[in-house]
Amino acid sequence: MQPESAMTPALEVTVLVSIGRHPLTGRVRRADQDARGVELARSLADAEVRLLHAGECNESSEAALRGYLGMGFSELALIEQPEGADVLPALSEALDATSPHLVITGERAERGEGSGLLPYLLAERLGWPLVSGLAAVESVEDGMATLLQALPRGQRRRLKIRLPAIVTVDDAAPTPRQSAYGPARRGTLETSAGEVCNDDEWATWQVQPARPRPKRLKIVKAASARDRFKAAAAKAEGTGGQVLTDVTPTQGAEAILTLLRDEEVLR
Amino acid sequence: MSQLPRRDPRQEWIARNRLHPRHEEVLAALGQGATSEWPGPNGLVRKNPHRVGFIGPNGIKRIDRSGTQQGAGGGKASAPVAEHKPLTEIAEPAFLVAVVPDMAGGRLSGHDKDLLGLARRLADADPAAQGAVLAVVFGSHKETNLGEAGVDRLLHLDSPEIAGYAPEARLGALITVEQAWTPRHWLLPDSKLGGGELGRRLAARLGERPATGIWQVEADAESATGWQCTARGAAGSLDIRRPLPRIALALAECAEPVSETRHAAAELVLPQPLPSTLSRIQDLGQVSVDPASVALSEAEFILAAGNGVRDWDAYHxxxxxxxxxxGASRVAVDEGYMPRDRQVGATGTWVTARVYIAVGISGAIQHLQGIQPCEKVIAINMDPSCDMIKRADLAVIGDSTQILEALVTLVSQAREEKRDAA
Structure with a gap:
């Protein structure tokens, strides 16, 4: 509406995408959190969104990457790296060159080590601030972004951050749109070569499919048979709480209110 | 005064000797009251069945046949057991194991306790050169038995710049700890409550490659740190066995929590003040979320209704x-007052709320199972003998409609006053 808005430079957003793995079938796919990040970037007003991936380029990974192109993109920048390489130098070099305002990533990869360290290392290398576990981007103006961070238990926290910045996306972010087949076929992968840095440490580790974790045993440390029996037959009981009998409703409500205030659940 | 129990052999002898003239008064002084059993003059054991047992807390006579009690001693339960845990003090630790617990809600969570148990294992591995566990706690907390959880040294940082979401300031504090004491191990919970983020920031700043998602740690003489760990990778689908690095982010149940010893939890002070950092992230505070949109299983604060609720509009x-x-009990759902997806209990949703208010719920065993992980339970009920009252930390006996009404009035009054003041 305002004439100035046409003059303001567009917000440059880069989404780092990775190749995911379906949790049940193990097939390659677009990674869930990265797809949520792309959806978040699409929802930003006048943003120029660019997709960036560093990794191997073969048939199966191409199929997965085209899943992102099907979300309405014509191209995806691909920095070619061999299998098992450390992609950090290549990515930081690419980000340094393009210097976007906002970098969006998922929290952790679905294949490989999946330690979730990459955004932190990138932020440390580039010297940018980082916010983790994002649910939404509320607004971007004057080089500051107002973000909504997802907390456990469905809570949200509002943050203001100075751009350029790196943000990671939580599972609470909007679900990604379906990938359309036609645009996914038509889109192109702009392949370029990047600095290669081998991850020697990873090669020395023993990696195997995850085995189920043993269930924790309930250890009863009791001296007598009676205590052991009581522990085995115990019902869920508190440690003897306070019972208020013969109080007026107001007195009872005051006691409850004090406890609620102590626990800081009232807003 | 020393806490050691002092024995007086003469008193004990008089207590055993029923024919001694001072027998009754000595028994009273020893706190045993009248004995129910004593050896008779011919060597036979004599019993007085009227004196067996003690008067319980509800005024009913109880007989404890475990052999721990004799005479009318009064129902002393296992309260002094905690006192008997030996206190371990490590004056000159060979090294430090730093732990940064999440302290969600100001208390140690189960995850934090497991982590402290792991820290104790790392610290106590070599009895010749024992290490100390240093806990770095941010913000005010309500935890009183940090020592029983296995903390030797406590660094409590509670300044305004690290309050709220301040990862950069907290990272600065951890870097100061690193420079001051250089712990051999850094242990953080790999959780969404802040530990996972802070640990990764610390690793990135120190340039160490951490292990994330650790669920098992074993001693291994061949590795550089003397420990081998198993970590989850690739979204939980891989197990990675590797030497334990200096910075470790562990999952819940990575070790058994400390249960047999007590530790000093001596307060430490940072040798230099916290570095002032220019924060690029500004915390604007928590946003109010529509409570109905929060999933019941992860809600923090639940008001559950049962059969005792009459005025449903007042409850809503x-x-x-x-x-x-x-939330609701099964009866309220079956009667059609609440939707099925709001049912709490073994047949409904298992809830993990921090505060759970049960209004007019008597506490069927299935319901009590469903609320087992809840920290604070408040019961409002007419019946003072129901099971929910026994489970509750605070129980108010009375009419639920009136109490809820009074509570609503108090809360809205408080809000109004706050608005007027502002």
Whole structure:
């Protein structure tokens, strides 16, 4: 509406995408959190969104990457790296060159080590601030972004951050749109070569499919048979709480209110 | 005064000798009251059945046949057991194991306790050169038995710049700890409550490659640190066995929590003040979320209704004023007052709320199972003998409609006063 808005430079957003793995079938796919990040970037007003991936380029990974192109993109920048390489130098070099305002990533990869360290290392290398576990981007103006961070238990926290910045996306972010087949076929992968840095440490580790974790045993440390029996037959009981009998409703409500205030659940 | 129990052999002898003239008064002084059993003059054991047992807390005579009690001693339960845990003090630790617990809600969570148990294992591995566990706690907390959880040294940082979401300031504090004491191990919970983020920031700043998602740690003489760990990778689908690095982010149940010893939890002070960092992230505070949109299983504050609720409109109004998520017992759902997806209990949802208010719920065993992980349970009920009252930390006996009404009035009054003041 305002004439100035046409003059303001567009917000440059880069989404780092990775190749995911379906949790049940193990097939390659677009990674869930990265797809949520792309959806978040699409929802930003006048943003120029660019997709960036560093990794191997073969048939199966191409199929997965085209899943992102099907979300309405014509191209995806691909920095070619061999299998098992450390992609950090290549990515930081690419980000340094393009210097976007906002970098969006998922929290952790679905294949490989999946330690979730990459955004932190990138932020440390580039010297940018980082916010983790994002649910939404509320607004971007004057080089500051107002973000909504997802907390456990469905809570949200509002943050203001100075751009350029790196943000990671939580599972609470909007679900990604379906990938359309036609645009996914038509889109192109702009392949370029990047600095290669081998991850020697990873090669020395023993990696195997995850085995189920043993269930924790309930250890009863009791001296007598009676205590052991009581522990085995115990019902869920508190440690003897306070019972208020013969109080007026107001007195009872005051006691409850004090406890609620102590626990800081009232807003 | 020393806490050691002092024995007086003469008193004990008089207590054993029923024919001694001072027998009764000595028994009273020893706190045993009248004995129910004594050796008779011919060597036979004599019993007085009227003196067996003690008067329980509810005024009913109880007989404890475990052999721990003799005479009318009074129902001393296992309260002094905690006192008997040996206190371990490590004056000159060979090294430090730093732990940064999440302290969600100001208390140690189960995850934090497991982590402290792991830290104790790392510290106590070599009895010749024992290490000390240093806990770095941010913000004010309500935890009173940090020592029993295995903390030797406590660094409590509670300044305004690290309050709220301040990862950069907290990272600065951890870097100061690193420079001051250089712990051999850094252990953080790999959780969404802040530990996972802070640990990764610390690793990135120190340039160490951490292990994330650790669930098992074993001693291994061949590795550089003397420990081998198993970590989850690739979204939980891989197990990675590797030497334990200096910075470790561990999952819940990575070790058994400390249960047999007590530790000093001596307060430490940072040798230099916290570095002042220019924060690029500004915390604007928590946003109010519609409580009805929060899933019941992860809601923090639940107001649950049962068979005892008569005025359902008042109940819904109370839930909206308090900002609580609504839950229900099976009876209320079966009667059609609440939807099925709001049912709490073994046949409904297992809830993990921090505060759970049960209004008119008597506490069937299935319901009590469903609320087992809840920290604070408040019961409002007419019946003072129901099971929910026994489980509750605070129970108010009375009419639920009136109490809820009074609570709503108090809360809205407090809000009004705050608005007027502002």
């Amino acid at each position: 109004r109370a839930a909206s004023v308090l900002g609580a998520t609504e």
